[in-house]
Amino acid sequence: xxxxxxxxxxxxQLALTLIGLxxxxxxxxxxxxxFDGALKGRPxxxxxxxxxxxxxxxxxxxxxxxxxxSFTVLLQNSLLISTGAALAAVVFGMSLAYAxxxxxxxxxxxxxxxxxxxxxxxxxxxxxxxxxLLSWMQIRTTLLGLVIVYAAFAMPFCVWNLxxxxxxxxxELQEAAFLDGAGDFASFWRIILPLATxxxxxxxxxxxxxxxxxxxxxxxxxxxxxxVTLAMSIYATLTSGAAQPWSQIGSLAILMSAPxxxxxxxxxxxxxxRMMFGTSSE
Numbered sequence: 654x655x656x657x658x659x660x661x662x663x664x665x666q667l668a669l670t671l672i673g674l675x676x677x678x679x680x681x682x683x684x685x686x687x688f689d690g691a692l693k694g695r696p697x698x699x700x701x702x703x704x705x706x707x708x709x710x711x712x713x714x715x716x717x718x719x720x721x722x723s724f725t726v727l728l729q730n731s732l733l734i735s736t737g738a739a740l741a742a743v744v745f746g747m748s749l750a751y752a753x754x755x756x757x758x759x760x761x762x763x764x765x766x767x768x769x770x771x772x773x774x775x776x777x778x779x780x781x782x783x784x785x786l787l788s789w790m791q792i793r794t795t796l797l798g799l800v801i802v803y804a805a806f807a808m809p810f811c812v813w814n815l816x817x818x819x820x821x822x823x824x825e826l827q828e829a830a831f832l833d834g835a836g837d838f839a840s841f842w843r844i845i846l847p848l849a850t851x852x853x854x855x856x857x858x859x860x861x862x863x864x865x866x867x868x869x870x871x872x873x874x875x876x877x878x879x880x881v882t883l884a885m886s887i888y889a890t891l892t893s894g895a896a897q898p899w900s901q902i903g904s905l906a907i908l909m910s911a912p913x914x915x916x917x918x919x920x921x922x923x924x925x926x927r928m929m930f931g932t933s934s935e
Contacts, residue, residue: 686903738803746811754819772809807860818852
């Protein structure tokens with residue numbers, strides 16, 4: 654094993670320390686705001702610790718964090734939309750990814766790069782066609798409409814991630830299933846799907862996080878407060894100009910992050926192992 658020189662090791666440790674501080678200090682700042690009962694509006698100066706430690710901001714946002722809507726409704730909307738978007742993106746993305754990975758058909762390469770192009774384009778580029786389509790279907794202002802919007806944003810990532818996972822599975826396993834009399838669907842269900850389950854879980858998790866944290870595009874498809882999500886409520890509170898204590902905003906941000914932290918702790922090993930995409934020849 655190559656041993657680093659002392660000077661290189663010091664530089665590496667310094668760089669890692671700076672990166673760690675860059676991540677930890679904002680998180681500590683949110684925690685400080687969330688437990689500061691002395692804040693009556695926007696903070697005007699920085700403090701490492703709360704002036705007046707209190708859990709009252711958490712109790713306030715658990716009651717009515719946004720207009721007259723309870724925290725339970727906002728959390729329910731966020732979870733329903735994010736879970737639905739993740740399931741839709743994975744199910745439809747998985748079928749498309751399997752076709753790109755296993756079959757040869759005219760336009761395959763062009764379709765693959767077109768999918769990549771949709772992943773590169775900013776989400777705002779898709780708002781107009783989605784707005785018109787969902788308005789025509791009369792579901793634009795519903796939770797189902799938001800599920801379709803966020804699933805469309807997450808699907809290109811799911812396609813490319815799952816395509817790499819399917820290509821990494823040896824074709825010989827599937828050919829052996831064909832020799833035993835299994836058809837395309839049976840071989841996919843019994844051979845491909847179990848082996849690709851970790852990658853499918855990671856794709857679903859990323860799609861869930863994309864929908865759970867988005868707050869700008871969703872406003873185009875919301876007209877009633879009853880369909881607002883947690884991320885939207887935080888953004889609306891920050892931009893409303895109301896003199897609401899920022900301790901409540903910090904508390905709401907912490908409560909919103911809690912489900913994500915729990916999910917990451919459960920799937921952290923699988924997530925870190927699958928972040929590196931496999932490659933294979935066309």
